[in-house]
Amino acid sequence: MAKSIQHNVAYAACGSGCASAGGDARCVGDAIVLVVAEDEATLEKAKKLVKIDYEPLEPVRNIVEAKAADAPHLHDSFFAFGNTV
Amino acid sequence: MCQCRHVTRGDAAKALAESAFTVTQRFTTPFTEHAFLEPECAVAFPYKNGVKVQSTDQGAYDTRKECAHMFGWDSEPERVVVETMLVGGGFGGKEDVSIQHLAALAAYKLQRPVKCKLTRAESLAFHPKRHAMDGTFTLGCDAEGNFTGLDCEINFDTGAYASLCGPVLERACTHAVGPYKYQNTDIRGFGYYTNNPPAGAYRGFVFAGRCRGMWPAASLYCQRRVLHRGRSRLRHHVWLATDGRDWRGRARCRLPAARCHA
Numbered sequence: 001m002a003k004s005i006q007h008n009v010a011y012a013a014c015g016s017g018c019a020s021a022g023g024d025a026r027c028v029g030d031a032i033v034l035v036v037a038e039d040e041a042t043l044e045k046a047k048k049l050v051k052i053d054y055e056p057l058e059p060v061r062n063i064v065e066a067k068a069a070d071a072p073h074l075h076d077s078f079f080a081f082g083n084t085v
Numbered sequence: 086m087c088q089c090r091h092v093t094r095g096d097a098a099k100a101l102a103e104s105a106f107t108v109t110q111r112f113t114t115p116f117t118e119h120a121f122l123e124p125e126c127a128v129a130f131p132y133k134n135g136v137k138v139q140s141t142d143q144g145a146y147d148t149r150k151e152c153a154h155m156f157g158w159d160s161e162p163e164r165v166v167v168e169t170m171l172v173g174g175g176f177g178g179k180e181d182v183s184i185q186h187l188a189a190l191a192a193y194k195l196q197r198p199v200k201c202k203l204t205r206a207e208s209l210a211f212h213p214k215r216h217a218m219d220g221t222f223t224l225g226c227d228a229e230g231n232f233t234g235l236d237c238e239i240n241f242d243t244g245a246y247a248s249l250c251g252p253v254l255e256r257a258c259t260h261a262v263g264p265y266k267y268q269n270t271d272i273r274g275f276g277y278y279t280n281n282p283p284a285g286a287y288r289g290f291v292f293a294g295r296c297r298g299m300w301p302a303a304s305l306y307c308q309r310r311v312l313h314r315g316r317s318r319l320r321h322h323v324w325l326a327t328d329g330r331d332w333r334g335r336a337r338c339r340l341p342a343a344r345c346h347a
Binding site: 026027028029030031034036059060061062063065066067074075 | 187190210280281283
């Protein structure tokens, strides 16, 4: 039987991109929760039961803000797979 | 910062200092959306001791690698089998995994087939765009109109994830000179993380980089022409000659250069 997953958030470029519970979401689309249901109607109901408690952080909106000396670090490393390619 | 590149040849500073004319201009381009026909979709199901994914993406091997990495199967990626189905348009926008790993995760965890698909709004919200770019170009020429050197800094907004920041940045830098005949360049490229949607591939690397290189160079030439007595078009001798070398010392690329008007 086919199932459907709905995620209003998800991204995994280079193997990263899943904001785990308690972590920082980096953009609209980051994976925070995964809901799986038997069909799409059930899925829509299940999604409504999900409550996310966000702490708003000041975003980096453009290149100028990213260049600022006090700009937050979005990633500790760009090596998504460690030091392997 | 995500990535940086520094591409040089000759002595751009000296060439520009000795140029008869120089023009400096800043150019910005926005994020660009692929607008492919069908949003992302993947169906995954248990397969042998792993999972099989049927998806619409453009890179089956990258999808396998990234899904295997998610599972912690880096040393046994064969546990993930990826089959590319009808893509539904991609143009680079489906090179990164989007829903494949989620379908795979649920299918493996639940040991049942799982479909994961995006609505159009979800797709637009997070699949990678062409990078927003902000570049400043200084181009010089001698009294006869021959280009002499280019100094250039290109900044990328690569969004929240790296995706193909490095390769695209490299193409932008190495093609910033356009198809012109001069040997002194100093090109610096920087890709910055922001909280915008990720930026990655878009319709080939070279195409985008070349457009963003040719256009400023030609525009600058236009400015020079306006500032000084005009010619109605780029003179043919500034283009790469038949036996010419490009800025890297490599044989010329095949471009319909002589037919491109400034």
